[in-house]
Amino acid sequence: MDYLKNYINGTYCEAISGAWIDNYNPSTGAVYAQIPDADNKDIDAAYKAAQAAFPSWSTATIETRSRVLLKIADLIEVNLDSLAEAEARDNGKPLSLAKAVDIPRASANFRFFGNAITQFASEAHESVGLNTMNYTLRQPIGVVGCISPWNLPLYLFTWKIAPALAAGNCVVAKPSEVTPMTAYLLGEICTEAGLPPGVLNIVHGTGPSAGQAIVAHPNIKAISFTGGTETGAHIARTAAPMFKKLSLELGGKNPNLIFADCNYEKMLSVTVKSSFANQGQICLCGSRIYVEETIYEEFKKDFIAKVSALKVGNPFDDDTNIGALVSKPHMEKVQSYIKIAQEEGGSILYGGAPVTVAGSENGYYLQPTIIEIKDNGCRVNQEEIFGPVVTIMPFKTETEALELANGVKYGLSATLWTSNIDRTMRLSAQIQAGIVWVNTWLNRDLRTPFGGVKQSGVGREGGFEALKFFTEAKNVCISYDADI
Numbered sequence: 001m002d003y004l005k006n007y008i009n010g011t012y013c014e015a016i017s018g019a020w021i022d023n024y025n026p027s028t029g030a031v032y033a034q035i036p037d038a039d040n041k042d043i044d045a046a047y048k049a050a051q052a053a054f055p056s057w058s059t060a061t062i063e064t065r066s067r068v069l070l071k072i073a074d075l076i077e078v079n080l081d082s083l084a085e086a087e088a089r090d091n092g093k094p095l096s097l098a099k100a101v102d103i104p105r106a107s108a109n110f111r112f113f114g115n116a117i118t119q120f121a122s123e124a125h126e127s128v129g130l131n132t133m134n135y136t137l138r139q140p141i142g143v144v145g146c147i148s149p150w151n152l153p154l155y156l157f158t159w160k161i162a163p164a165l166a167a168g169n170c171v172v173a174k175p176s177e178v179t180p181m182t183a184y185l186l187g188e189i190c191t192e193a194g195l196p197p198g199v200l201n202i203v204h205g206t207g208p209s210a211g212q213a214i215v216a217h218p219n220i221k222a223i224s225f226t227g228g229t230e231t232g233a234h235i236a237r238t239a240a241p242m243f244k245k246l247s248l249e250l251g252g253k254n255p256n257l258i259f260a261d262c263n264y265e266k267m268l269s270v271t272v273k274s275s276f277a278n279q280g281q282i283c284l285c286g287s288r289i290y291v292e293e294t295i296y297e298e299f300k301k302d303f304i305a306k307v308s309a310l311k312v313g314n315p316f317d318d319d320t321n322i323g324a325l326v327s328k329p330h331m332e333k334v335q336s337y338i339k340i341a342q343e344e345g346g347s348i349l350y351g352g353a354p355v356t357v358a359g360s361e362n363g364y365y366l367q368p369t370i371i372e373i374k375d376n377g378c379r380v381n382q383e384e385i386f387g388p389v390v391t392i393m394p395f396k397t398e399t400e401a402l403e404l405a406n407g408v409k410y411g412l413s414a415t416l417w418t419s420n421i422d423r424t425m426r427l428s429a430q431i432q433a434g435i436v437w438v439n440t441w442l443n444r445d446l447r448t449p450f451g452g453v454k455q456s457g458v459g460r461e462g463g464f465e466a467l468k469f470f471t472e473a474k475n476v477c478i479s480y481d482a483d484i
């Protein structure tokens, strides 16, 4: 049994209360580790360490901060295999995916922001004729809170921490209690990279206890959160009266609009990925598939054929395409939606059932599931399922496709498959989403803004947007005497 610890002031420690939480391996259903059940006392200890470290970290040279971040990036790469194994065990995702995507991206996050901070600049505005010069001073905020979810554990944890640290803040961070392992391992890497004690504090525990304590802490001045929309709303309610800066990356129910004039083969193979990568547990997955009527039947047949070839299996098997869902409650939630779909009159075209994997009979495995729907407003098409479940439906015209795409409360991303440039331009402008991918999916350049509209969140991260979020802009206005 592994016993994970909080990483506070550069050292590992248990929760002050001495309480622990079980940590499950979703591919076997067995408890394999214990994590500290931190509460507001631990958060306050983490805050105090961060506050003490702030004067020196916030005034360290850009080169110093950059060097430490780049070193962390290097060490994540050096430890790629062991981190990927830890991620696969903790989350249930295929090891091959953790190796190819999650851990390389965690390293890339540190490398990107370690470099970006050396290029981050602020504006100057000369009030011509008034002998006045303004410049914008971008200062670190102080101690900030980063709270991340379980679907892309180290990937999203570092996506928040790296820009916060690069900008000169000190951080109190909490990974999801469902997938704490790689965040725990990151502490050691940070120490080895020479990150000064207290600059980053990693605390483990539940959302209502440790997470809430971060959000409610009066001196933690900004919160970057990725997770469910309901949790985001709760966080906003807590933080708003204290006027904290908030960046909320929440749920999605992303449309895939497939037009007959697209590159069919490319569309087909990318759509399989955008539907089921990471067991469908990515906020950017294209969970609503709309297909132009003229190719609908052909698409249905080919899509089912490709999806039925995916192998659901143990995350550690090389040929596994779909691993285990992250937890028992989550598996139950996803299954409940499959039942709802049937009650609502949806047709299960493929999947819908749990899978028993030999040697891992108690793991949380589910078939990739395709549901044909008739009504855009049905619950399975409106609510975030966040599992290996997609809906499909035909459309006749571009206008109808746009209406269907925008007919949900979410607005994170959308994917458009067409070779018509006019249509691309029209729809990209009118689709209500923070990201529109055209003839591609999950194609991320870290310099671009990332975030959603409607109930998918507020604020943008990525590139200089993240560095702006993690700094306060101060206008310095200088009147000078023009006469010598």
Ligand code: TXE
Pocket (backbone or CB within 6 Å): 147, 148, 149, 150, 151, 174, 175, 176, 177, 205, 206, 207, 208, 210, 211, 212, 213, 215, 226, 227, 228, 229, 231, 232, 234, 235, 249, 250, 251, 252, 282, 283, 333, 384, 385, 386
């Ligand atoms: O997420 P939560 P859950 C969606 C997805 C999923 C649903 C619920 O639909 O089924 O959300 O998942 C911390 N104050 N997404 O319940 O609760 C929590 O400890 C402060 C979409 O697992 O939002 C964890 O670290 N923090 C999504 C983090 O919030 C709190 C990714 C996310 O957990 C808190 C995950 C509180 N009061 C789920 N309550 C995405 N956008 O990628 C919880 N937390």
